[in-house]
Every structure is written in C-alpha cells, then in structure tokens.
Amino acid sequence: xxxxxxxxxxxxxxxxxxxxxxxxxxxxxxxxxxxxxxxxxxxxxxxxxxxxxxxxxxxxxxxxxxxxxxxxxxxxxxxxxxxxxxxxxxxxxxxxxxxxxxxxxxxxxxxxxxxxxxxxxxxxxxxxxxxxxxxxxxxxxxxxxxxxxxxxxxxxxxxxxxxxxxxxxxxxxxxxxxxxxxxxxxxxxxxxxxxxxxxxx
Numbered sequence: 001x002x003x004x005x006x007x008x009x010x011x012x013x014x015x016x017x018x019x020x021x022x023x024x025x026x027x028x029x030x031x032x033x034x035x036x037x038x039x040x041x042x043x044x045x046x047x048x049x050x051x052x053x054x055x056x057x058x059x060x061x062x063x064x065x066x067x068x069x070x071x072x073x074x075x076x077x078x079x080x081x082x083x084x085x086x087x088x089x090x091x092x093x094x095x096x097x098x099x100x101x102x103x104x105x106x107x108x109x110x111x112x113x114x115x116x117x118x119x120x121x122x123x124x125x126x127x128x129x130x131x132x133x134x135x136x137x138x139x140x141x142x143x144x145x146x147x148x149x150x151x152x153x154x155x156x157x158x159x160x161x162x163x164x165x166x167x168x169x170x171x172x173x174x175x176x177x178x179x180x181x182x183x184x185x186x187x188x189x190x191x192x193x194x195x196x197x198x199x200x201x
Contacts, residue, residue, distance in 0.1 A: 033114035043078035147173035
C-alpha cells in the first residue's frame, strides 16, 4: 500500500515538472485528444460547463493553472485556453488529459494520442492514437505504456518504403531513470487505417 502511494505521489510530481516545462512558453497550440472535451468556466470539474470541443479541434494554451484533477486515475492540470468556434473567439478552461501530447498532421488528417486511464495495480497507462479528419475519428489503436510520462514525443516518417503505406507514426515514451530504455510504438498509415507495426522497449 505504501509503495503504491509513493508511486502515485512521484508520478504526480513528475507530471507537474513536465507540464511546467511545456507551458513555460506562452500561447502553445494543441489538438483535442478526447472524443468530446468539456470546456469549464474555471479550473475544475465543479465549475459550469460552458462549451465542448471535439477530437482534432485546435486550441491555444494561455496558461497552466495550479489546479490538478484525477480522472480515471490519471492526474493532470487544468489549462486556461482560447479557441475559435463558428468565427468567434472564446476562452475557458480544459483538463490537460483531454489534450493530445503533440500536434501531428499530414494534409487534412490529424494524428492525436493521449491517455485513457491509469492502472494502479500494474503501474501502467492505457492510451490511444487516433487519425482524425474533419472531427471524424477515421481510425484508432490502443497502446499500454509503463512510462511515467516524463518525456513524451512523436514524429511522422514519410515515404517509409513499405508497400501500401503512406506514413509511419512513431510514439516515444522516454523514461526518467538514467540508463533505462524508453518505449516506442510504430503504426502504419495507409490513408484510411492505422495499423500496429511493432513496439520496442
């Protein structure tokens, strides 16, 4: 029990350090990861829902707040954001867990990836990568990572010299401990469907 609490505490602290590093630069643009994301009047689930955004929508992060919420056993801060909807500029607050870790795009297709939940017993995260076009999720694939999410990044490899494959999406979850090898997940994109290729640990 004590070990589980310690892991949870350390993971939360790493989240704070990670998000502080990300939002040290003002007005960072991001994509929505969740299928539907609620926009609140202030930072926290107790505040009124004032709007909703959809997977693939783009927002601008104005500020990372000090408020952290745990949803599906996943800890993340609240962000003050700005976005455009139907030609009008709006502001509100969104839980960081609704956001993609990184912006990836080829043509009209956006690739988003994020966390669905955390398993306290096995100490790993369940996540998904999604291909989105015009707010429609064309394809998705699940993954499991035991990374502490201290450093997450991704890239798209063009012209991978694979039959019937346009691009390869690579997700990388680095580990904080010195000398530990991170996790990489590779997905082939043929223009219609994401297909799992392999993963390395």
